Amino acid sequence: MEPSLSMFPVSGSVAKTAVAIVTLVYAWRFFDWVWLTPKKTEKRLRDQGLKGTSYTFLYGDINEIMKSTTESYVEPINLNDDIVPRVLSFAHRVVTTHGKNCFTWLGPTPLLHITNPSMIKEVLGNYQDFQKQRGGNPLARMLAKGLVDVEGDQWVKHRKIINPAFHVEKLKHMVPAFYESCAEMVNKWEAALKEDFTCEMDVWPHLQTLAADVISRTAFGSSYIEGRKIFELQREQAELVVIASRSFYIPGSRLYPPVVAIPRMIHKQTKLGSITLPAGTIMVLHTMLSHHDSDIWGKDVKEFKPERFSQGMSKVTKGQTAFIPFGGGPRVCIGQNFAMLEAKMALAMILRRFSFELSPSYSHAPYTIITLQPQFGAHLSLHKL
Numbered sequence: 615m616e617p618s619l620s621m622f623p624v625s626g627s628v629a630k631t632a633v634a635i636v637t638l639v640y641a642w643r644f645f646d647w648v649w650l651t652p653k654k655t656e657k658r659l660r661d662q663g664l665k666g667t668s669y670t671f672l673y674g675d676i677n678e679i680m681k682s683t684t685e686s687y688v689e690p691i692n693l694n695d696d697i698v699p700r701v702l703s704f705a706h707r708v709v710t711t712h713g714k715n716c717f718t719w720l721g722p723t724p725l726l727h728i729t730n731p732s733m734i735k736e737v738l739g740n741y742q743d744f745q746k747q748r749g750g751n752p753l754a755r756m757l758a759k760g761l762v763d764v765e766g767d768q769w770v771k772h773r774k775i776i777n778p779a780f781h782v783e784k785l786k787h788m789v790p791a792f793y794e795s796c797a798e799m800v801n802k803w804e805a806a807l808k809e810d811f812t813c814e815m816d817v818w819p820h821l822q823t824l825a826a827d828v829i830s831r832t833a834f835g836s837s838y839i840e841g842r843k844i845f846e847l848q849r850e851q852a853e854l855v856v857i858a859s860r861s862f863y864i865p866g867s868r869l870y871p872p873v874v875a876i877p878r879m880i881h882k883q884t885k886l887g888s889i890t891l892p893a894g895t896i897m898v899l900h901t902m903l904s905h906h907d908s909d910i911w912g913k914d915v916k917e918f919k920p921e922r923f924s925q926g927m928s929k930v931t932k933g934q935t936a937f938i939p940f941g942g943g944p945r946v947c948i949g950q951n952f953a954m955l956e957a958k959m960a961l962a963m964i965l966r967r968f969s970f971e972l973s974p975s976y977s978h979a980p981y982t983i984i985t986l987q988p989q990f991g992a993h994l995s996l997h998k999l
């Protein structure tokens with residue numbers, strides 16, 4: 615006789631019960647993830663004196679983050695306006711409301727915003743406990759491969775291999791390549807001026823090409839034309855990644871580009887000063903907010919006043935390590951000297967041949983696509999000297 619289901623009434627109900635238990639376990643885990651854990655974390659953070667937004671089910675502050683970023687990028691600002699509310703609209707608002715170190719919610723994940731320079735320094739100095747955000751946005755990972763996106767022993771190995779290439783002695787040999795790239799750019803500007811002494815030009819695409827060209831020449835040597843193509847593609851890819859991640863990818867997305875804020879992940883419960891941070895917290899080290907803090911730099915912080923640096927960094931910041939555009943600690947930007955040398959050479963070569971002021975067609979609209987950029991270009995009135 616063939617066995618039929620009715621012969622195993624007990625196993626049928628066992629199967630149903632098993633399914634019910636598994637469903638219950640998953641439902642409980644989900645509930646724990648989206649409600650109990652974030653609420654517990656919120657209480658722990660508040661008990662330690664930190665302020666922040668109240669966690670709301672599943673989304674946290676995601677809608678607010680998206681809304682304020684989108685809205686702030688619609689209109690340009692005036693030249694004398696503070697750029698921070700436009701570039702970091704959400705962070706600026708929460709820090710103003712809840713204090714310099716405060717928390718918000720990227721879905722059920724707590725985001726801890728830090729603007730205090732000594733705390734930023736402490737985090738950057740401890741690359742074991744405060745790691746780069748990994749396993750996040752797969753689109754962004756396509757972009758950031760190599761040294762930028764490895765951790766632990768793998769990072770130590772990579773950094774050791776790459777370090778010598780950025781040594782000052784090696785940089786000296788790159789000067790002719792820097793010169794070639796800068797000369798190519800200023801020659802193009804001269805050609806655009808032709809017989810005229812003045813012309814209007816958006817120099818932003820030229821500066822982007824320069825940055826890519828310098829790396830192509832120094833890294834790819836004689837095959838730099840191919841290198842240039844790779845950079846062009848990478849630039850397009852960066853824009854697509856940012857647009858795509860803004861439109862549909864949320865979990866763990868790289869909200870803050872490293873040049874305005876440095877993200878770090880906490881994998882196990884860790885102490886920062888007197889605060890105990892739960893595992894799973896994302897820290898956002900707001901270097902840009904600390905660079906615009908009048909408590910550190912003085913009342914004239916928003917003014918363009920390069921002479922503030924004339925007596926050295928520690929004088930102007932009263933001994934604090936407050937100027938950290940290239941990060942700090944073991945993972946400090948490896949290209950810092952390279953970038954500064956390039957910028958100085960480009961400026962010197964431009965200033966020898968041209969004077970300039972902002973064109974009437976320039977719209978002041980700083981925004982971030984991986985780095986801080988002029989949203990509608992950098993339109994100058996260029997004059998031949």
Ligand code: HEM
Nearest residue numbers: 761762773872873876939940941945946947948949952953
């Ligand atoms: C003005 C230009 C630049 C700025 C403001 C800048 C800023 C930064 C910052 C803030 C970090 C630290 C990120 C973190 O800790 O998560 C960093 C890391 C890094 N930068 Fe730059 N950077 C610049 C130019 C360059 C250039 C020209 C190169 C290469 C030629 C470069 C290569 C790197 C690499 C490889 C890392 C990762 C280092 C590591 O993890 O060990 N950067 N940069």
